[in-house]
Amino acid sequence: MKNWWFLRGVRKGILTEKTPKDIAEWSTEIEGKGVVNCPTKAIENGKWIAERCIFCRRCYPNYKPNLNYEISIIKGTQKLFKKSFFIYPIDAGSCGGCNMEIKLISSPQYDMTRFGIFFTNTPRHADAIIVMGTLTEKMKEVIKEAYNAMPEPKLVVLLGTCAISGGILGEAIPLEASVLIPGCPPNPYTILDALIKVKGGKK
Ligand code: SF4
Numbered sequence: 001m002k003n004w005w006f007l008r009g010v011r012k013g014i015l016t017e018k019t020p021k022d023i024a025e026w027s028t029e030i031e032g033k034g035v036v037n038c039p040t041k042a043i044e045n046g047k048w049i050a051e052r053c054i055f056c057r058r059c060y061p062n063y064k065p066n067l068n069y070e071i072s073i074i075k076g077t078q079k080l081f082k083k084s085f086f087i088y089p090i091d092a093g094s095c096g097g098c099n100m101e102i103k104l105i106s107s108p109q110y111d112m113t114r115f116g117i118f119f120t121n122t123p124r125h126a127d128a129i130i131v132m133g134t135l136t137e138k139m140k141e142v143i144k145e146a147y148n149a150m151p152e153p154k155l156v157v158l159l160g161t162c163a164i165s166g167g168i169l170g171e172a173i174p175l176e177a178s179v180l181i182p183g184c185p186p187n188p189y190t191i192l193d194a195l196i197k198v199k200g201g202k203k
């Protein structure tokens with residue numbers, strides 16, 4: 001099996017995707033109308049609030065995904081990271097879903113390294129920390145320590161509805177961040193799109 005993939009790679013060259021395809025529709029923007037009993041109050045006055053949606057589908061078919069994966073909220077960018085952007089993920093109480101999706105952006109299909117994005121295993125080498133899961137009082141201290149260890153300039157990214165608004169568990173301890181990546185879990189394309197934008201574009 002290994003040999004087959006090796007030969008395929010040699011014959012076809014780079015097999016990463018040029019444009020998003022086969023997007024999982026339930027982690028994209030949701031549109032519709034009507035009153036629904038949303039468990040996280042992600043629909044208010046007929047307006048969808050990305051930061052609160054856990055994509056449970058209770059609102060379907062009144063509200064449907066429209067395949068727009070660019071749903072991140074970017075409050076600040078840092079062009080200094082355009083050529084290389086090192087990210088340090090921290091699990092503050094995740095179910096594991098967000099961890100799986102962020103891991104995927106390093107797979108051959110998405111290949112974050114072609115955009116100059118890399119994982120680092122220490123906050124001392126990180127340009128951004130990526131917080132996943134509902135933040136608890138104890139993990140707040142851990143994140144503060146990691147943040148203090150990072151060199152300037154530095155960014156905080158909240159990945160997933162739990163980190164942004166508490167998700168299905170309710171209120172999260174608010175954390176100031178430059179980037180909010182909604183989803184439960186977020187689509188790998190949404191994550192990549194947000195990280196590329198925040199680092200000041202493609203290399
Ligand atoms: S998918 Fe679930 S959480 Fe999201 S808007 Fe619909 S009902 Fe609310």
Ligand code: SF4
Nearest residue numbers: 095097160161162184
């Ligand atoms: S946002 Fe969803 S996938 Fe991510 S940690 Fe929370 S429950 Fe899990």
